[in-house]
Amino acid sequence: xxxxxxVHEIPPGEGRTFAVDGQMIAVFRLRDGSLRATQAVCxxxxxxxxxxxxxxKQVLCPLHLNAWDLTTGCSLSGQPDLAVxxxxxxxxxILLGDPT
Amino acid sequence: xxxxxxxxxxxxxxxRTVEEILARGGDFAITMFGDEPYGNYNRIMLSNVLAGVEDxxxxxxxxxxxxxxxxxxxxxxTRIERIDRFAKRxxxxxxxxxxxxxxxxxxxxxxxxxxxPGLHRPGRGYHQGVFAFRTLDDTRAMIRYAKEHERAVVIGxxxxxxxxxxxxxxxxxxxxxxxxxxxxxNAQLNEVAGGMLKDSVEKRLGIEVVVNGRTTxxxxxxxxxxxxxxxxxxxxxxxxxxxxxxxxxxxxxAASGLVVERGIVVDDRMxxxxxxxxxxxxxxxxxxxxxxxxxxPLWDQAKVLADHITGVNPYAEYHGSQVATKLKxxxxxxxxxxxxxxxxxxxxxxxFTEPRKGIYKNVIIRDGRLVGATMVGDVTKVAFxxxxxxxxxALPEERAELMFDLGGPAGEVKVExxxxxxxxxxxxxxxKGAICATVQSGCRTVSGVMDKTRAGKGCGTxxxxxxxxxxxxxxxxxxxxxxxxxYVPGIPMPKPELMNAIRLHGLKSVSAVFAxxxxxxxxxxxxxxxxLLKMMWGGDYVDERDARFINDRVHANIxxxxxxxxxxxxxxxxxxxxxxxxxxxVAEKHDVPMVKLTGGQRIDxxxxxxxxxxxxxxxxxxxxxWAYGKSFRTVKTCVGSDFxxxxxxxxxxxxxxxxxxYQGIEGPGKMKLxxxxxxxxxxxxxxxxxxxxxxxGGKWEIYVGGAAGAHIRKGDLLATxxxxxxxxxxxxxxxxxxxxxxxxxxxxxxxxxxxxxxxxREIVVDDSEGIAGALDAAMDxxxxxxxxxxxxxxxPATPGQFRTSLPLTVLPQVPVRA
Numbered sequence: 029x030x031x032x033x034x035v036h037e038i039p040p041g042e043g044r045t046f047a048v049d050g051q052m053i054a055v056f057r058l059r060d061g062s063l064r065a066t067q068a069v070c071x072x073x074x075x076x077x078x079x080x081x082x083x084x085k086q087v088l089c090p091l092h093l094n095a096w097d098l099t100t101g102c103s104l105s106g107q108p109d110l111a112v113x114x115x116x117x118x119x120x121x122i123l124l125g126d127p128t
Numbered sequence: 129x130x131x132x133x134x135x136x137x138x139x140x141x142x143x144r145t146v147e148e149i150l151a152r153g154g155d156f157a158i159t160m161f162g163d164e165p166y167g168n169y170n171r172i173m174l175s176n177v178l179a180g181v182e183d184x185x186x187x188x189x190x191x192x193x194x195x196x197x198x199x200x201x202x203x204x205x206t207r208i209e210r211i212d213r214f215a216k217r218x219x220x221x222x223x224x225x226x227x228x229x230x231x232x233x234x235x236x237x238x239x240x241x242x243x244x245p246g247l248h249r250p251g252r253g254y255h256q257g258v259f260a261f262r263t264l265d266d267t268r269a270m271i272r273y274a275k276e277h278e279r280a281v282v283i284g285x286x287x288x289x290x291x292x293x294x295x296x297x298x299x300x301x302x303x304x305x306x307x308x309x310x311x312x313x314n315a316q317l318n319e320v321a322g323g324m325l326k327d328s329v330e331k332r333l334g335i336e337v338v339v340n341g342r343t344t345x346x347x348x349x350x351x352x353x354x355x356x357x358x359x360x361x362x363x364x365x366x367x368x369x370x371x372x373x374x375x376x377x378x379x380x381x382a383a384s385g386l387v388v389e390r391g392i393v394v395d396d397r398m399x400x401x402x403x404x405x406x407x408x409x410x411x412x413x414x415x416x417x418x419x420x421x422x423x424x425p426l427w428d429q430a431k432v433l434a435d436h437i438t439g440v441n442p443y444a445e446y447h448g449s450q451v452a453t454k455l456k457x458x459x460x461x462x463x464x465x466x467x468x469x470x471x472x473x474x475x476x477x478x479x480f481t482e483p484r485k486g487i488y489k490n491v492i493i494r495d496g497r498l499v500g501a502t503m504v505g506d507v508t509k510v511a512f513x514x515x516x517x518x519x520x521x522a523l524p525e526e527r528a529e530l531m532f533d534l535g536g537p538a539g540e541v542k543v544e545x546x547x548x549x550x551x552x553x554x555x556x557x558x559x560k561g562a563i564c565a566t567v568q569s570g571c572r573t574v575s576g577v578m579d580k581t582r583a584g585k586g587c588g589t590x591x592x593x594x595x596x597x598x599x600x601x602x603x604x605x606x607x608x609x610x611x612x613x614x615y616v617p618g619i620p621m622p623k624p625e626l627m628n629a630i631r632l633h634g635l636k637s638v639s640a641v642f643a644x645x646x647x648x649x650x651x652x653x654x655x656x657x658x659x660l661l662k663m664m665w666g667g668d669y670v671d672e673r674d675a676r677f678i679n680d681r682v683h684a685n686i687x688x689x690x691x692x693x694x695x696x697x698x699x700x701x702x703x704x705x706x707x708x709x710x711x712x713x714v715a716e717k718h719d720v721p722m723v724k725l726t727g728g729q730r731i732d733x734x735x736x737x738x739x740x741x742x743x744x745x746x747x748x749x750x751x752x753x754w755a756y757g758k759s760f761r762t763v764k765t766c767v768g769s770d771f772x773x774x775x776x777x778x779x780x781x782x783x784x785x786x787x788x789x790y791q792g793i794e795g796p797g798k799m800k801l802x803x804x805x806x807x808x809x810x811x812x813x814x815x816x817x818x819x820x821x822x823x824x825g826g827k828w829e830i831y832v833g834g835a836a837g838a839h840i841r842k843g844d845l846l847a848t849x850x851x852x853x854x855x856x857x858x859x860x861x862x863x864x865x866x867x868x869x870x871x872x873x874x875x876x877x878x879x880x881x882x883x884x885x886x887x888x889r890e891i892v893v894d895d896s897e898g899i900a901g902a903l904d905a906a907m908d909x910x911x912x913x914x915x916x917x918x919x920x921x922x923x924p925a926t927p928g929q930f931r932t933s934l935p936l937t938v939l940p941q942v943p944v945r946a
Contacts, residue, residue, distance in 0.1 A: 039926040041674025042681075045933040052934065059639065059649060059674070068933065076690040076933030079678040083649040090678045090686050092556070093585065095651075105582055 029116065029123040035063070036120060043078035043087070048124060053113060054078040055122060056087060056098060064098040065113035065124055072107045130157045133437075134218055134226055136208045136380075137234030138162025140171060141410025141426050143190050145232060148434035150198055158200045159226055161218070163235075164263060165205040167191050172423065174267050175288075178295030184264070211384035213403065230405050230437055233392060235377035237411040237421065238262055241370050242283075246346030257352035258368045261292045270369060274299035277366040281305075281355050283343050284371035285312040290457045292371045293335050304363055305329070306341040306355070308372075316453065316464040320481065321488045321502045328460045328486040328505065338363070374421055376412045391419040396445040398433040409433050416448050425449035452514045454507060460486070463510040465517045467492045467500030475499070480531055489531045496884065498523060498530070508533065511599060522881045543597045552593055555586020560597055567601035573609040574598050575617075587838035615872050616657055618642070618650025623660075623871055630664060637661070637670035655680075656872035659758055659794055663867050667913050673926050682930060683917040684741055685756035687734065690934045692741060694733040695755035696748050697791065700765040700783035700803075701729025707750070714747045726755070728762035728800065739930050742921035752792065752918040758873070760793040760863070764802040766810035769822075775805035777822020782852045783811075786820075786859055792914055793907075796870040796879075799863060803855075814842050817876040818862060820855050823848070828855050832862055832888070833880025841877045844885035847893045861900060862892050864907040 030048075038044045038057040045068045046053050052068035054077045066087070070077050075091035082088070086095045086104060094105045101110035114125035133149075133156035135142045142160060149156065162168075168190045176182035195202040203220070210219045217225050239260035241247065249255050257277070259270045274280060277300055282293045285307025293305045305312075311322025312329070326337050338357070345356040346368060354364040376391035387393040387401040391414030398413065400406040409429045411421055420426065428449050435444035452465030469492070470477040476493040485505060491513070492500035498516045503509070509531060516523060516530075523530060546552075548561035558581045566577045574595045578584045584591040615623040619641065626645070635641045638657045642649045658675040679685055684692035696711070711731055715723050721735035730753050736744055745752075754761060765783035769775035783803040793799070803820040804811035813819025815836035821829040827848055834843030846862065849855055865888065870879040880888060890896040892903075924930055 037927050039673055039928075041672065042926070043933075044928050044931060054933070073688065074690075075688075078933040079681075079686065079690070081651045081654055081674070081677060083651040083654075086651055088651050091688065092582070093652075094582070104579075106580060 029114070029125045031118070031121045032124045033122050034120050035117055035122055041082065043080065043082065045076065045078040046122075046124075053124065054087075055115060055124075056082050058082065058084055058098075060084060063115045063117060063122060065115040066096070066098065066101060067111040070094065070107075071110065077110075130155055131229040132156065132227060133158045133230045133232070134228035135160040135232045135234060136211075136218065137232075137236055137410070137412070138164070138168050138202065138204065139234060139236045139410070140168065140189070140423065141236060141412075141430065142232065142234035143168040144427065145234060145409050145430040145433055146198075146200065147190075148430045149438055152434050152438040152440045154434065154438035156230070158198070159228075160195070160200055160202050161206050161208050161220065161226075162202065162204045163207050164265070166264060167195070167202075167204070169264060171262075174261070174264065175291035175295055177264075178261075178267050178271065178292065178298075180295075180298045184268075187264075208380060210380065211386075211406070213385060213406065216405070228405075231407070232433070232437075233381055233386075233400070233406065233408040233412060234410050235380065235412045237374040237376050239266075239370060240373040240375045242343075242372055244283075244343050244346060246348070247368075247370070255346060255348075255352060255368075256350075257348075257366060258346065258370065261288060261369055261371045262374075270296075270367075271299055274367050278302060279304070279365040280367040280369060281363055281365040282369045282371055283355070284373065285309070285337065285339065286315060286371065286373065287313060287455065287457060288373075289369075289371035290329065292369050293329075294333065294459060296367070296369065297333065297335065300367065302336075302365075304336040304338065304365065306338045306343055306357070306363070308340070308342050310340055312337065312339070313457070313462070313464075316468070317462070317502055317504070318468040318490065320479070321462075321464075321468075321490065321504050324481070324483065324486055324488040324504045325457070325460060325462065327483070332486070333459060374411065376414070376419055378412050381408070381412070388414075389417075390414050396432075396447065397436045398429055398446060399436075407433050407437065415446060418448060420449060420451070422451060422453060424453075425451065450518060452517055454510050454514070461503070461505060461507040463501070463503040463507045463513075465501050465514060466498070468502065469500075476527070478527055478531065491527075491530050493523060493527070496523060496886075497521075501530075511596070522884050543593065543600045546597075552597065553581075553583040553586060553590045555590075556582040558583035563594060563597045564601040567598055572598070572602050572607045573611075575609045575611055589838040615660070616650070616653035618648070618653030619646045619657070621645065623869070627660070627664065627868075630661070635661070636665050636668055637672050638675035639672060640670070655758075656796075659796065659872070662794055663910070666909050673929075679756035681926075682738055682741055683752055683756065684736065684738075689735075690932075691735045691737050693755065694736050694741070694744055694748070695726060695730050695753040696750035697753040697787070698730045698762075699787040699791075700763055700780050702765070702780055702784065703731075710748060710750070714744060717747060718744055726762075727764075728755070729764050730755070730762060737932060739932050741930055745918040745921050750918075751916045754792045757792070757794060758797055759795060760787075760790045760799045760801075762800060763787040764800075764811045764813075764816070766804045766806075768805040772805055774808060775822070776824050777805050777826070777828060778852075779803040779805035779811065779820075779822055782820065782828075782855060785852065785856060789856060789911055790860065790863065790907075792916070793863065793867075793910055795863065795867040796872050797875040799866075799876070801859070812836065815840065816843065818859055819843055820859075826850065828852065830855060830858055830862075833876045833885070835875065835877035839875075839877050841881075844880055846885065846889055857904065858892065860907040860911075861903045862888070864903040864910075865892055868903075868906070 032046045041059045043054050043056040054068040056064045070089040075089040079090045080087045094107050096110050101112035111127045116123045170187045173187040207221045208218050209221045217227050219225050239262040279302040280296045282289050282305045293303045296303050311319050312325045329335050342358040344358050347354045354362050378388045378392050381392045382388035392408040393401045394408050394413045398407045410426045432444045432446040435441040454463040480489045487505035490502045497520050501513045546560045566580050584594040613622045615626050654675040655677045662669045720733045724732040726732050763783040763786045765780045768779035799817045801818045802811040802813040802816040804813040805822045813821050815834040819831040829848050830846045831843030832846045835841045
C-alpha cells in the first residue's frame with residue numbers, strides 16, 4: 029500500500045485520475061465515504077472513467093455509458109472487465125495496493 | 129404469530145396470487161385447498177392436450193415441490209363447503225376445519241351446461257358420451273372416449289368450443305360445431321369477422337359449422353346417437369362436447385353469506401363486499417359488474433390483491449381490465465380488443481376484407497384513440513394495436529398504417545425474416561442474434577435486453593425493432609417492464625407522481641430524493657433527477673456536483689478522446705468581424721485542432737483539454753452556447769427581411785430575441801429552435817423542436833415537435849400569431865409545459881405526438897386548464913435566475929473540477945487539420 033494523494037482531492041460522489049508508476053488509476057469517493065480504485069481508461073473506446081457518474085455499485089463511462097461494478101471490476105454491459113485495486117483511507121490519505 | 133392465510137382454490141388464480149404475495153415478501157402461514165387432485169396446471173393449455181400437441185406433464189405450473197419449498201400446506205382433492213365469516217374458519221367436506229386470519233377465494237368457474245333434455249341420465253350424471261370441457265379429468269375422459277367413436281358434435285361456438293372442435297379432430301374423423309348465435313365467437317367478433325372465421329374453419333379445417341342452431345335434445349337411450357336442433361334437424365353423432373360458456377363457482381361463497389351476483393362481488397382492492405379479511409380473485413370474482421374469463425385480468429387482480437394484503441401498497445387499486453386477446457383459434461389467428469362495432473355516429477370505423485385469404489381487419493377510432501379492433505387471419509399489426517389500445521396512444525395520421533405495414537424505414541421489416549447476423553443497432557453494433565441470445569438467457573424485458581446488449585442505447589432509432597425482436601424471441605411471453613413508465617430507472621414513479629412526491633417532501637437535492645423515494649443511489653438516474661430538481665426548485669435547488677454528467681460539470685461537450693468542444697453563443701447565428709477575429713486568435717493561441725461550423729449556425733472549437741477550458745473561456749470572453757446540455761441550444765435563423773428579397777418577417781431579430789431570453793434553459797431533452805423569414809424555410813424551422821415561420825401579413829406560424837436527426841418529423845402547427853412578442857410568450861409557455869411534462873430524454877418529436885397537438889394547443893394557446901399564467905411565471909423565474917456558467921471560471925467549483933482524467937495520454941488524439 030502506498031499513499032497516492034489526499035481524499036480531499038476527490039469531491040464526494042466523483043472520481044479523479046491519479047498517475048501511479050506509469051499507470052493511470054481512477055479513484056472514486058463514494059457517497060458513503062468509502063473509496064474504490066479501477067483502471068482509468070475505459071476498455072471499450074478509451075473513455076476517461078474518472079469523469080463518469082457513479083453510485084455505490086457502479087461507474088458509467090461518460091462516452092458510451094457502459095457500466096462496471098466498482099468493487100469487482102466486472103462489466104455490467106458486455107464489455108471487458110476492469111482492473112481493480114485495493115484502496116484504503118488512512119486519515120485523509122489515500123492508500124493504494126497492487127491490482128487484485 | 130404469523131398471520132394464517134387460507135386460499136380456497138388451487139387453480140391459476142389461487143396459485144398466481146400466492147406467487148405475487150411471496151414475491152412481495154408476504155409473511156403468512158399459507159394453506160391452500162384444491163378441488164382437483166392435482167397441483168396447479170395451466171387450464172388454457174388443455175386445448176393443446178386435447179389436440180395432442182402438448183403432453184399432460186407440460187401444462188403443470190407449480191409442482192408439489194414448489195408448495196413444499198414455500199412452506200405452503202396443500203390439500204388437494206378437498207372441497208371447502210362453508211366459510212364461517214365470524215369464527216374465521218373454513219369447513220371442508222371431509223369434516224375438517226381450518227382457521228384463518230386472511231382468506232382468499234379463488235374457486236374459478238365451471239362449464240355452463242344448458243338444460244338440454246337427454247344430456248343427463250337420471251342418477252348417473254352426464255349421459256355416457258357427453259362431456260364438458262373444463263378440467264384435466266374432462267379432457268382425459270374425452271380423449272379416451274373419442275378415440276373409439278366416429279362423429280362428434282360440439283355445442284358452443286365461442287373460443288372454447290372452437291378449440292374443442294379442433295382438438296377432437298385429432299381423435300375422430302367427423303366434427304360438427306353447433307352455435308346458438310348468428311356467428312362464431314360473438315362475444316369477441318362482429319358478424320363479418322365471425323363469418324370469415326367460419327369460412328376458414330370449414331374450408332381449411334373441415335369442421336362443419338352450424339350457426340343459429342339451438343340444440344333441443346340429445347338423442348339415444350344407451351349411447352348417444354345424435355342431437356336435435358330447434359328447426360327439427362337431426363345431426364348424427366356419438367360424442368357430444370358442451371362448451372357453452374362458464375359460470376363462476378360462487379355458490380359456496382353465497383351460502384356462506386357473501387354478496388354474490390354473477391360472481392363474488394369485490395371492491396377495487398379485491399376484497400369481498402363488506403369483508404375486511406376475505407378476498408376473491410379470478411373468474412369467481414365480479415368487479416364493477418364484470419366477470420372475466422381470460423388470464424390477463426387475473427394477473428392484474430392478483431397483483432393488486434398481493435399489494436394490499438401484504439401492505440406493500442395499501443392504496444393499490446384494480447380498475448378493471450380492458451380485454452384484448454390474441455389467439456390462435458382452431459389454427460386461425462384471431463385478435464380482438466374493445467368494441468366490436470362502432471357505437472356512435474362519429475366513431476371512425478375502417479374495414480379491410482380479403483375473403484380469398486380469409487383475412488378481415490377492422491379498427492374503430494373515437495376522438496383519435498383506438499377503442500376497438502378485430503383481426504382475423506392476419507394479426508401482424510396486433511402488437512402495435514394492443515399498445516395503442518391499452519395506453520391510448522396517438523394514432524398515425526395515415527390510418528391505413530393501423531392495419532398494414534406500409535413500407536418505410538427499416539423499422540418495418542419483419543423480424544422473423546431477418547438473418548441472425550443482421551445488425552439491428554447500428555450505433556452499438558448489436559445483431560439480431562445477440563438480442564435473441566439475451567432473451568433466451570432469461571432476460572425478457574425490452575429495457576433489460578437494451579441494458580445488457582446496449583442495443584437501442586445510441587441514437588434510439590432502432591428501439592422499435594429491438595422491442596419487436598424481444599417480443600418475437602420471447603414467443604409472446606415478453607414481460608411488461610414496469611420501469612418503462614418511470615421517469616428515471618432508480619425511482620419507481622412516473623414523472624407526475626415523482627414531482628408530487630418531491631414537492632410533498634420538499635426534496636431539494638438528488639441525494640435527498642434517493643434517500644426518501646428510491647432507497648439506493650443510482651448512477652443512471654442522477655442526471656435526470658438533477659435536471660428535474662433544478663427546473664422545479666430553481667435557486668433553491670441544492671446542487672450536488674456528482675449528480676451532474678461530466679458535460680454539465682465542466683460546461684463543455686466531452687469528445688471521443690476525452691477532450692472537449694467549446695461552442696460560444698452566437699445568437700441567431702449572427703456574428704461580427706470582431707467576434708470572428710477573437711475566435712481566430714483563441715484558436716491559434718491554444719492550437720485548437722479543429723474549428724468547425726455547426727448545424728446550429730455557430731463555431732465549434734474542438735479538442736480542448738479539460739484543464740484548458742477556463743483559460744479558453746477567459747480568452748474568448750463570450751457567453752456559453754450550451755452545446756453540451758439537455759437544454760435550450762440554439763435558434764437557427766435565415767437572413768430575414770433585412771436583406772433577403774423574399775423575406776416577409778424579421779427572422780434574425782426574432783431569433784436573437786428568443787435566444788437572448790431562453791438561453792441555457794435546461795429541460796428533459798435538447799431544445800433546438802429556428803426562425804425563418806418566409807415559408808421557403810431556409811432555416812429549416814419545420815423540423816425543429818420549435819420552429820417559427822413568417823408568413824405574409826405580418827403573421828408568424830409556430831411549429832412544435834419537429835426533428836431532422838435520427839428521427840425525421842415535420843412539426844405540428846401550434847398557433848399562428850400576429851406579433852413577435854406573442855411568439856416569445858408562446859415559445860416560453862410551450863417549453864415550460866414540455867419541461868414539466870416530458871419524460872427524461874423525451875424529445876419534443878416524441879412528446880408532442882404522445883400528448884397530442886390538439887391537447888397541447890388547448891393548454892398552451894387556449895389556456896383551457898388555466899395554467900398558462902403559472903407556466904409563464906415558472907419560465908420567467910428560470911430566465912431571471914440564469915447565469916452564464918462560463919463566467920464561473922476563476923475558482924473551480926470542486927477540487928480538481930478541470931483536472932485531466934487522462935494524465936498520461938498525449939492529447940489530442942484527433943489529428944490536427946491544417
